[in-house]
Amino acid sequence: MNRYTLPLLAALALGGCSLAPDYRQPASPVPATVGDSGAPGDGVMLPGWRALFPDPQLRQLINTALDNNRDLRLAMLDVAEARARYRIEGAALLPSISANAEGARQRLPADLNQTGASTVQSQYGVNVGVASYELDLFGRVRSLKQSALQSYLATEEARRSARITLVSEVANAWLTLMADRESLRISQETLSAQQQSVDLVRGRVDLGLGSELDLRQAEAALETARANQARFQRRVDADRNALAVLVGAPLPALAGEDLDDPTVAVLPEVPAGLSSSVLRQRPDILRAEHALRAANANIGAARAAFFPRISLTGSAGTASAELSGLFEGGSKAWSFSPSVSLPIFSGGRNRANLDVAEVRRDQNVARYEQAIQTAFQEVADALAARNSLSQEEQAQSALVTATERSLALAEARYREGADDYLAVLDARRNLLDARQQRVAVTLNKLTNRVTLYRALGGGEQADQATLVGHATANQDAPRG
Template identity: 85%
Template sequence: MSRPALSLITAALLLGGCTLAPDYRQPDSPVPATVGDAAAGADAVMLPGWQAMFPDPHLRQLITTALNNNRDLRLALLDVAEARAQYRIEGAALLPSISANADGTRQRLPADLSRTGDSTVQSQYGVNVGVASYELDLFGRVRSLKQSALESYLATEEARRSAHITLVAEVANAYLTLMADRESLRISRETLAAQQESVDLVQGRFDLGLGSELDLRQAQAALETARASQARFQRRVDADRNALAVLVGAPLPPLPGEDLDDPAVATLPDVPAGLPSSVLRLRPDIAGAEHALRAANANIGAARAAFFPRISLTGSAGSASAELSGLFESGSKAWSFSPSLSLPIFSGGRNRANLDVAEVRRDQNVARYEQAIQTAFQEVADALAARDSLSREEQAQSALVSATERSLTLAEARYREGADDYLAVLDARRNLLDARQQRVAVTLDKLTNRITLYRALGGGEQARDATLIGEVAAPRRDTPRG
């Protein structure tokens, strides 16, 4: 290749950082500065990773298995690999593609086509190293496309992280739901056993002529109701196990007989009520939306560059000879250099329309980014608002269980003494069953609320034990411009 050609390529490689993309500016946050009770806020919050978030070893084992086997997460990882490869493809366009070629040709010409009037056999052999149609990125078109591919890759990585967090939260919620329904099943079994004792008691009183047949039939009806309730909760437990097995992606190991009141299940870390809304920017969906916005911003640079000339270089250097043995002899040197210039003059408005599309897509991504922040703010605010009320509701429900237990004891004593009919016992037992089941539901809501808050704040980093979510990293510098 000639020295001028090499000089042009070298100069092009040195023109790094030139782009016509507009300066990126992070949109202003469309939500208040704080989320929750500002008076209780903190400048920084340590949100534990999922290993520390869930102290129950059985739950941690299930989450680990799910992260290894879940098909949705596997697809997310493959999407990341695809985006990474696409970024490498776009980045490769910034460098010339150099290839080595060797070719040979033997051709027989008939006599009527030969200048000498005799048939001839011609041979040509060549070996060369060349550059095929390398575009000088003087106006940053290729560089903008590379930047767009990079941001798309980073957005896909955030989608992978979001899928990771979602899977952890879904497994935890499914596990807690299974624990709650198993506790409800245990309560229904205890109720069935107590109701059977009541039937035996009423039957004995009826046989002695101390009770009415109405009392007996009411007790038997309550017994069958308890039996149906037990079957219903057994069906829910079986469905919970199936749902959890699908999330885990493998057969479930034997699970202990613990319930929601066990410390390993009920102890979930908490966060302060007041948080700076800047923590929301670290959620993977918001970070991904910003990367998508950056990609759209870079595409504007590629669309602008289409209005300017495109210079491409094609060249080769090597050896050529009519004889194979003469390829590397003196005088066989051969080279070619073919620059080309393409200047858009008239395209029917295509370039202007492409630029308009790129700018509209940038504006669409701004709206999506702001919408993601608003959704995140609402999710966190709702979770924080529900947390205190759920704790108070759980305390009230526990007090209600104690009161209804005492009411049942008194009703049963009055029935045995003949001071009241069996209807009072039925009402008291029904109220106790409802209170116990409702306490299980409220406890489940309280625990799943913490998981919801954990997920809403963008927790679940697998690679570290804790994530500092209250301090937002400094804005990344954009690519230098020429």
């Protein structure tokens, strides 16, 4: 150890304190339980999206979207940028050492030389030096590094949130496409039935058993069914386009799915009295908390600006007038230039910077509490809708059965001449509405499962890499 390494070691030893306030997690601004009332129960372990969506073609679409979606790709690039910024801030804690070699030759004219003759002077040097290394006595650099670390972790949570959102959006888009294809199939069946009715009524009119009014009503119903078919075909085409944008690649041929299949989307039962503390694991809430921690660290950097800043500049090496003499005895050269900057008057800039840092900390507290309240409402609404949607689906299925029987009776009465064709039109219209409404309710039930998956923060299976990334980043977090 020589005289030049001692100041550097002292700088590393002294730079351990921080003026940032101690972080305290804000109290949760929501009730202790979410959903049904009761004592707080255990948390719920959600499956990963592969277990939630067992359908193979939906899995394929989600995998393709995770590989190709541009929004998710931008989120991943944001993480890479934040990681690099964290490394930049962390590098300031260590001295920047560089090796330098320089040489200069200068000719002096005779009238500027004391000897009265022109001369050529040479100077060569090789040194290793430290340029403007700040002694972090008051934790300014450490606070900035901590802020960069928390910003990086917040960006990582944003990427995780974007991933969960993408999985949910692809699933919902796929379910919507399947529902509209089911509605299109119903409209095609209705169109076929209306065509048969027109043929039946026309035959009865030809036999003198029906009126022209019945025929015109049947033809109007036929054209209405044709318009409905075109409308649902347009919706199916739009659904495919929307799904293709989410997936980020051309869609493969999609087989029709029965929305009544219980394996289309599966979620475990959420216990009554679910503790609202599980909401803190949502990526958007974790992101808000990391942003709050970053703002808290920035207060430490703003406070440190009131104290002196000490910088060290030094170098050691050899110098000689001849290139061949650089490494000969007596050529040793060194320089050491410490500097101290003490703020005396800055026009209130430092005070204003501290006020800004404290206000931003308070803003992030409000955003964190707002994120928890939003999460609580989303989970509570999804849980409240879950049971009622199942009951509504059962009632709608019973309504379809009843309207099918009503149509059969109306058609039988019309054939027997006991009633006019208007009763058949009303019964068929009621059946169409009931069948379409049942598709809509079933779609709402399935998308509610996806919404609950998203509201609870997604499953663990899809985010193991994120958890590992957090553990690695936290190993670099400052201690002490």
